Amino acid sequence: MEKIERGKALKTGRDYEDIKFRRKVFMSKCVKKAMSLFRIVTLIGISYIVLSPMISIISRAFFSESDVYNAMVYLIPQNGTLKNFKLAILRMDYWKTLGYSLLYIGSLAILQLFICSMVGYGFARFQFPFKKLLFGCVILTIVIPSYTIMLPLYMHFRNFDPLHLFGLLGIGAKNWLTTVKPVY
Incomplete structure (x- = not known):
């Protein structure tokens, strides 16, 4: 291919198309x-x-205690220390709590794996009415974050009284959300 020298006119339309193509590729x-x-x-x-x-x-x-109160220290401590970790491990009974947490999380993970496997197998293997609608609901529970429905759930369950049993017993409606009982 010949180079086009400056100042010379284009001889054919093909040269003009070649320049347009090169410009398009460059852009x-x-x-x-x-x-x-x-x-x-x-x-x-x-x-x-x-x-x-x-x-x-x-x-x-x-951070050491002097670094915490020093306004000039931002990310890199001047007097780095592991004292905070030692204190936290000592005061929080860390190893015992870590064992309980791992046991709790591990059992929940195994239970969730088992249930999700059964549900996934059911959706894949069987044909039943409203299968796509139910699968859409499953996907929505994954997509919609839980904190978007926390307030409506609180408003709905703030005075939890199933079948008005607490009212019949004279206890009155119980606000279960301020206790630890729903968690366990």
Whole structure:
């Protein structure tokens, strides 16, 4: 392919089409590079917003008492210490609580795995009426975060009295949400 010298007129329409094609390819490469740069900047920004509180909490865990009251210290402690961890482990009875937490979470995970496997098998294997509607409800429970329905649930269950049994016994409606009983 011949190079077009500056100042010379184009000889054919083919040369003009070639220049238009090259310009289009160059512009598409520029747009792709700009979009990838935009994606990278956006991901870095979102990562900073999400990880910034976590980084701050982790760095403050290593602060000594003098670093906490020093306004010049922000993320990197001047006098780093593990005293805070030792104190937390001692006061919270950490190892016993960790064992209970792992037992509780492990049993819930196994139970949830078993139930979800049965439900998934049922949806995959059997044909039944309203299958798609029920599967949509399952997906909605995953998609909709629980905190969006917390207030309506609180308003609904604030005076929990099944079949008016508490009223018949003279106890009155019980506000179960302020106790630990619904959790266990």
